[in-house]
Amino acid sequence: MQQKLPLKVIFRLTLGIFLISLLEIYWKYLACNIIANKSFGQLINIHDIVAILILVIILGCQFANWLYVLKLADLSFIEPIMTISYIFVDIYSYFVFHEDITIKRIIGTLIIIMGVWLISGTTHNTIRVRSKS
Amino acid sequence: MNQKLLGILCVIASIVTETIGQVNLKKSTLIRHPIKKRIVMVFGLTLMLIEVFIWNYVMQILDLSIAYPLSSFGLIVITLMSKFYLKEQVCLRRWVGIFCVLFGGIIVGSS
Numbered sequence: 118m119q120q121k122l123p124l125k126v127i128f129r130l131t132l133g134i135f136l137i138s139l140l141e142i143y144w145k146y147l148a149c150n151i152i153a154n155k156s157f158g159q160l161i162n163i164h165d166i167v168a169i170l171i172l173v174i175i176l177g178c179q180f181a182n183w184l185y186v187l188k189l190a191d192l193s194f195i196e197p198i199m200t201i202s203y204i205f206v207d208i209y210s211y212f213v214f215h216e217d218i219t220i221k222r223i224i225g226t227l228i229i230i231m232g233v234w235l236i237s238g239t240t241h242n243t244i245r246v247r248s249k250s
Numbered sequence: 251m252n253q254k255l256l257g258i259l260c261v262i263a264s265i266v267t268e269t270i271g272q273v274n275l276k277k278s279t280l281i282r283h284p285i286k287k288r289i290v291m292v293f294g295l296t297l298m299l300i301e302v303f304i305w306n307y308v309m310q311i312l313d314l315s316i317a318y319p320l321s322s323f324g325l326i327v328i329t330l331m332s333k334f335y336l337k338e339q340v341c342l343r344r345w346v347g348i349f350c351v352l353f354g355g356i357i358v359g360s361s
Contacts, residue, residue: 180295184275192276193332193340197325197351203358225357232350239344 126241129186130198136179138205140172145214147172190241197236200229257312258320264304265324271297273331280336318359322352 147168186195204226210216274294281287308317329348332338 184279184291187276188279191332191338192272192336193329193338193344193348196272196328196332197348200325200351200355203355207358221360222358225354225359228354228357229351230354232347232352232354235347235350236344239341239347240339 126189134202137202140175141206194241253311260308261320264301267297267301269327319356322355
């Protein structure tokens with residue numbers, strides 16, 4: 118079952134993890150600073166519209182990259198690996214939003230890394246299914 | 251119906267819509283027929299968008315410490331669907347890895 122992961126898959130997965138982390142952090146920033154306590158009608162100034170447009174662009178890039186990753190690898194392979202974005206969000210939340218990082222959280226993160234390491238050592242693509250379609 | 255029960259039901263609904271959405275997006279990459287491919291992709295994308303709205307509602311009515319660990323169970327459902335519907339090969343090592351990610355996610359979410 119051991120299989121060397123192609124560079125293309127590694128690059129796309131890394132990009133996907135980066136985009137998901139960026140999306141979650143930016144979404145939180147928008148929720149706290151722009152969308153909070155405003156109704157839809159109040160979001161009319163150019164600054165708010167640009168900020169929401171940036172969110173839509175990141176979402177679009179993430180979706181396009183996700184579709185590409187889905188072509189390259191099994192869903193059961195990539196879906197758990199994407200959870201590594203939790204770690205980047207945690208690190209960013211600690212430095213930017215000054216959220217606490219507890220021992221429990223560090224242990225949980227290490228277990229996620231171990232799980233991702235185990236999954237990355239399995240075959241990334243079920244060739245049998247590809248050849249059928 | 252109390253808020254917590256409604257929240258848990260919404261998490262289950264978000265897991266179901268995300269799973270069906272993801273599986274259909276993956277399925278669309280395997281289909282060669284262009285029209286069928288687009289139909290399956292749009293169906294998957296629509297479900298993913300519905301999931302975003304359900305999740306936003308969950309955020310409003312349920313604590314994150316409950317919502318995140320519960321949503322981690324979606325990994326198991328997606329893997330089962332991948333195995334039985336998409337016919338992916340899921341070996342023991344991957345199952346162990348998925349349970350590690352699930353367990354880690356529960357710890358991180360509840361901390």
